Amino acid sequence: TNTLNGTGTLTTQGTSVVTGAINFTGGKTWVNQGTVTVGGAGSINFGYSSGGTNTLTNAAGATINLSSSAGEPLTFYTGTAIFNNAGTLNHTVSGTHSINGNISFNNTGAVNVGVGTLSINGSGTDTGTYSASSGAACNFGGGTRTIGAGAAVIVNGTGTVQITGGTTYVNGTVVGTGSFNVAGGTLAGTGVISSDMTLSSGSVAGTGTLTTQGTSVVTGTINLTGGKTWVNQGTLTVGGAGSINFGYSSGGT
Numbered sequence: 001t002n003t004l005n006g007t008g009t010l011t012t013q014g015t016s017v018v019t020g021a022i023n024f025t026g027g028k029t030w031v032n033q034g035t036v037t038v039g040g041a042g043s044i045n046f047g048y049s050s051g052g053t054n055t056l057t058n059a060a061g062a063t064i065n066l067s068s069s070a071g072e073p074l075t076f077y078t079g080t081a082i083f084n085n086a087g088t089l090n091h092t093v094s095g096t097h098s099i100n101g102n103i104s105f106n107n108t109g110a111v112n113v114g115v116g117t118l119s120i121n122g123s124g125t126d127t128g129t130y131s132a133s134s135g136a137a138c139n140f141g142g143g144t145r146t147i148g149a150g151a152a153v154i155v156n157g158t159g160t161v162q163i164t165g166g167t168t169y170v171n172g173t174v175v176g177t178g179s180f181n182v183a184g185g186t187l188a189g190t191g192v193i194s195s196d197m198t199l200s201s202g203s204v205a206g207t208g209t210l211t212t213q214g215t216s217v218v219t220g221t222i223n224l225t226g227g228k229t230w231v232n233q234g235t236l237t238v239g240g241a242g243s244i245n246f247g248y249s250s251g252g253t
Contacts, residue, residue, distance in 0.1 A: 004028050005050070018042040018068075025079070027052030032087075037065040038073045046103055051079030060109065062087035066097060066118065076102040085109045085128070091118040091136075101142045113138045113159060120145075121165070127151040131178065132159025140185070142166040147174065147191060155180045155195050163187055163202065170210065182222070194234075199242075204230055205250065218242035227252030 002022055004010065009029040016032070019040040024030065025047050036058075038044060046054050056074075058064045066073045066089070074083065081103040091097065091113040099105055101121035107128040111118070113136040123143035132138045136159040143166045147153050151172035155161045162181035170189035174180050182199040190208035197216040203223040204210065211231045219240045224230060225247050238244060 004030060007052075012036065018044060021045055023048040023077075024054050024056070025050045025052060025077075027054065029055045029057065031057045031059055032062045032064060033059045035063045035065070037067055038070075039065070039067040041070050042068045043070045043073050043075050046074070046076045046081035046100075047079035048077035051077075053080040053082070055082040055084065057084045058087040058089060058109065060086045063090065064088070065090045065092055067092045068097070069093065069095070070097070072098050072100050074099045074103055076100040082106070085111065088112065090114065091116060091138075098141065104143075111138060113157075119164070123166075125151075126153050127172075129154040129156060129176075130161045131155075131157040132161055134158040136160070137162065139164040139183075140166065140168050142185075145169070147172045147189070149191070167205075169206075188226075188228075204228055207252075212236070218244060221245055223248040225252060226250045 004024050005026040007027040011031045013033045016036045018038045019042045023045050083105045085107045086109045089111045094116045096117040098119040103122045105124040110129040113132040117137040119139040119141040121142040126147050138161045140163045145168045147170045149171045155176040155178035157178045162183045164184040167186040170191040172191045174193040179196045182202045184202045186203045186205050188206035192211045194213040196214040199218045199222045200220040205226040207227040209229040213233045216236045218238045219242045223245045
């Protein structure tokens with residue numbers, strides 16, 4: 001185990017490989033301007049053991065590869081943890097791997113899941129691109145994620161980009177050739193989703209109007225609740241054993 005410690009900003013511009021547990025702590029900011037690969041059984045442990053506000057920034061034009069066998073290649077101990085992605089984040093390993101739910105993940109760049117499943121379990125903001133290859137998945141697994149008013153998220157690929165937990169507010173737009181799915185958690189907000197959708201479980205909830213413009217398929221029970229208005233401007237099919245359950249469980253109009 002090694003440590004990146006102390007206050008101030010450290011910038012790396014070459015090729016960096018994390019093969020073991022790296023403690024990232026003490027109020028450190030790490031700016032990657034090159035390529036960082038978290039490989040082997042490697043992990044970056046935010047806040048161990050002295051806490052502080054620790055920020056990992058993947059700069060525009062830079063790359064971080066999550067290739068580790070660790071269940072949480074980006075994990076958390078204490079303090080405040082922030083991961084800002086303005087470059088490219090690649091998930092390149094089979095199996096399911098997570099960004100710990102205590103790490104705020106803000107994406108203005110590109111997230112590519114080539115194989116396996118990447119679960120982003122914390123809160124944050126999104127204005128970038130999410131792509132999943134066939135058989136792969138990128139999950140919004142927890143926390144509160146926000147696509148702000150005026151912001152656009154692009155969903156590409158033939159794999160799955162989906163909400164599986166927490167709440168995702170779409171106050172801007174979701175576009176692209178991929179499918180933006182709801183498989184748990186809550187879809188909220190007052191924006192527009194023009195990409196196709198499959199809704200298998202979870203809720204469409206909260207106040208305000210959410211508009212869908214693509215091809216949407218409800219295959220399980222979807223709760224429409226909390227005073228939500230859902231305007232379909234595309235094609236909505238309630239198929240299989242699907243149903244829309246008005247008012248469960250918070251009521252509203």
